Amino acid sequence: MELRALCVALCAATVGLVGLVGCGGDSGTSESSGSPGGAGSGGGQEGGPIGQGGGTFGEGSSSNVGSGSANGGTGSGGANGTGCQHVDVVFALDNSSSMDEEKGSMRDVVFPAFAEALLNVDGILDFRAAVLDACPLPANFHTRGAAGECSFQSGKAWMESASTDITAEFQCAADLYAEDVQCTGNNDDEQPVSAVAAALEPPFSTAENAGFLRDDALLVVVVITDEDEQPVPSQRPQQLHDRLVAVKGDAKNVVFLGIGGRRECEGAYGSAERADNLQRLVDIFAGDGRGFFWDLCEGHLEDGLTNALAAIEEACGEFVPVVN
Template sequence: MDLRACCAALCAGMVGLVGCGGDSGTNGDSGSPGGPGAGGAGAGQGQGGDTFGSGGDPFGNGANGSNGANGGTGGGTNKSGCEHVDVVFAVDNSSSMEEEKQSMREVVFPAFAQALLDISGIKDFRAAVLDACPSPANFHTRGVAGECSFQSGKPWMESTSADLTGEFQCAADIYSGDVQCSGDSDDEQPASSVAAALEPPFATGENAGFLRDDALLVVVAITDEDEQPVPRQQMQAIHDRLVATKGEAKNVVFLGIAGRTDCEGAYGSADEAEDMQQLVETFTSDNRGFFWDLCEGHLEDGLTNALTAIEEACTEFVPVVN
């Protein structure tokens, strides 16, 4: 499916998401965030009955081009919000994840990339890819087939690239020949890997320059098992590590994709991911956390729900002051 058709399909499904997700807000009520027990997998918080808030199109933009995150009353731009987004995808690279990785490469990312740029006020984004092993926690610049040769010349992709989809497809076909994890459950810690990637020594070494003070951080962590940090950490500690990289909890959006229960789902088997669900819960108090049930498939819908939080977060973005 080409990007135009994929985006059209994504937009057509905005109002009525497939999968078992909760509603996107009806009759002016805000739907529950997609944490455990909060309205089902990937539940959204749209206002006024559409996915991204009241407005004239699926992204919550009013008829006059105003930003609809606050009911369509904005002035057309995020004057006090973010214009840039930094996205990190961390993917469990176990053999059981082949279907999920293929969906991410071929369907989900192209549509997500376009949808990000369609949010009013956002000018650009950059994206980095990790596997779920934090040893080492450097961003991936090669895939199984070889070097990805990002046009940015950096270990991440820029939305201005003329071959952004191809670059992501290369990096998301994850090469793990340089990892030091044993594969005995220590390579299934995607959120922990992102935290490590954004902290010294990696944040000041291989990944230096990725985080921008004026950019919203979006973390997408996906596994068909559970978050299993080594050494063991409480989920609140991982939340705090991610927030510390941006200085403010409202500046981080976290999407956890895993099994709500043990299941045989659209992408094969998945274990109940209790810790991942708890981690998402630590972000939901600020409406920055979403959980998507891997058992239901439709990863594109999980990222669609995350866009709700991204738009709201951009309107409330607090720039870092050095």
């Protein structure tokens, strides 16, 4: 499917729920896809595009994506790749009370539209999706929400796109259950990237989350916080990048979307702090055209995932399974 058609499809799914979503026009968030300065960003200033030479997503849109990207791969195999037909998606959501608006938008608007649009990407046959909070202790995927068990049709610790009720399953899991969290709440529960990395590494990858990652699937990581990534013990953004890449064997096999505050603000979803570490991490992934930052201060989370679809399509076109 052409990328413009993808944008139209996604907007059609969200129209009536969220206003001012740009399709071929100015969404009001054109300064949000990109991270200021940082290694590999090429932006060099607030609101600049991530990467260099990236085309625009959607005719008339000013949101640049990728790093030197062709921005419109077919998903049928790149010059040195075999293409991918499967996508593994992990969502990590900050569970602080100040995140209620963001989690509500992700549950009720963003994920349903994203799920539909993802299967419309040329070449993708299926996806699976898992949900985490922002505490890596424990880093097991959520199979229940605050109201009780989610009873995924997959019978696994994750959702499958073949489910006939995947939207309700995601809404259940994204209403985060936190009774088993072992973090103290003293900022050690503000590390969604660390939680994803831990979930995909032993012991969790060989126990509770065993079988989630597929060798022939692109890994897509979506993290959202209104504070910043604060790893405990401390880790640099490069170390977090390397942990995520290690589980897939190649940086081009991972697409990373970080959603946080570009600055301290009172934004569309309430207050947000400046997410410096998260932006730096995005910059590193952007060096391979695989990193995107979306500004909570601007709102419109659905636009952030719309832009990420361009990278997913291109990444699938360049995907090469790595045998560990």
